[in-house]
Amino acid sequence: MASTTEAHGNGASPYKHPYHLVDPSPWPLVGAFGGGALVLGIVLWAHSGISWVFWLGVLMTLSTMFFWWRDVVKESGTPGLHSPIVRIGLRYGMTLFIASEVMFFVAFFWAYFHFALYPEHVSGAAAPAIWPPRGILTFDPWGLPFLNTMILLLSGCTVTWAHAALIQNDRKSLITGLTLTVLLGVTFTSLQAWEYSMSPFPFAGGGIYSSVFFLATGFHGFHVIVGTCFLFVCLIRATRGHFTPEKHFGFEAAAWYWHFVDVVWMFLFICIYWWGAGEIAHH
Template sequence: MATTTEAHGNGASPYKHPYHLVDPSPWPLMGSFSGGALVLGIVLWAHNGSQWVFWLGLLGVLSTMFFWWRDVVKESSTPGLHSPIVRIGLRYGMTLFIASEVMFFVAFFWAYFHFALYPDHVSGAAAPAVWPPRGIHTFDPWGLPFLNTMILLLSGCTVTWAHAALINNDRKALVQGLALTVLLGVLFTSLQAWEYSMAPFPFRDGGVYPSVFFLATGFHGFHVIVGTTFLAVCLLRAMKGHFTPEKHFGFEAAAWYWHFVDVVWLFLFVCIYWWGAGEIAQH
């Protein structure tokens, strides 16, 4: 009978079942404590001005992410561990994660439409109540917001091109498509930061409109940064030859996430920038 080492060397699974029993790992426990420290640090920073717990928690979270995902990448390249049934489980996990993210943004849209459709619910609103509130000037939806929309739609095309290239085992086109997608993600984030710097309403103490605007678009911007990082890691892995036409769920999950980010932005553009536009600010 072959030993575990021999079984790995022959590309066979060392187990007598199709499931993946993970090795003992410190990262779930460390991630839990780090996440708790991060939230506690935010509270302490906001109330007492003490920052060291926040930075300690952030360091722990980032370290957990790096080392845990490094272990997952190693597992994916170990023959026999990520069997077809394990990959189905990974697909279910990513599907449920994206579904939870959908509900995350539903809460933001709920808050926005609550005040947009019932502006008289805004505290201190003058009668007759309007949306956006009086005194608020909004962005021109056909300026930077529309340009960013085109950038994200183009990035959706380039990541699909990269996926098609991988299916056809075209390594060069795979790397080119991923590189373009990452660059477009960075460009989107840069333009949104520029847009924020020109916002005609304050980030703090500006009332309900800036609150819901920065909450929804800001969290989407954070998701773009996460997705760009996700795709950048896939780009490095593609350059190292980690993906094959038959086995590449790591890249596929990143593509799913990126398309989700694209769709959310379309709703943000239509609902907040276009439908919810008021008197346009002059820059």
């Protein structure tokens, strides 16, 4: 134990290899039980009206996220632990995670295009079948959806500016760029909530169009919230000087995730709001 502490104090790796062997941690187990309680809580709340299991799962999941990520941040600042090979592994992990998220949205787009291209497959569709189904009024794509598109594209520019400032060791511009990106993310979420409140079709009982619309755009909205939280944590870390031009994968991963969110929204706007528009609802 003394040799390990001495190695840390000298800025060298405590191991005789370039890999990081993590210390025993309770958070994988706590997170697993939290996720199980979360899903079980949803079922119990929906069928029996019992809500405390759900909130227990939320508390355990949020606690796991906070304390586990806190430990990872501490590890990143410990000399010798996040070696170049370890950072490559982190990049592979983030890349695979984003790839798995892409598959989620592939499923949503598959469902949407199945019914959009073959509306006769919609249960109870009148002949001739059309998409959107008869009686469905859609959003004007050039109203709030277009404004939100511009907001997300602008946020992609500001996070790229922040990244460039970090590479150039310009801490002031880094913090400014991240602050603007977080504010734009909050603005997007607020406008989407406002848009949902004015929806011309109901959230529940609105048929297949309502289901695929809210599933795809709502799941993307959840990703925007996650990405905003991700970038907000990076903003806090940036103000504390955690990032350097040579070592900043935490911020880089957040930027990758945010660009992924931007690209998915472009597909949603083009395919669902624009291409899939029917008779426009007038608010």
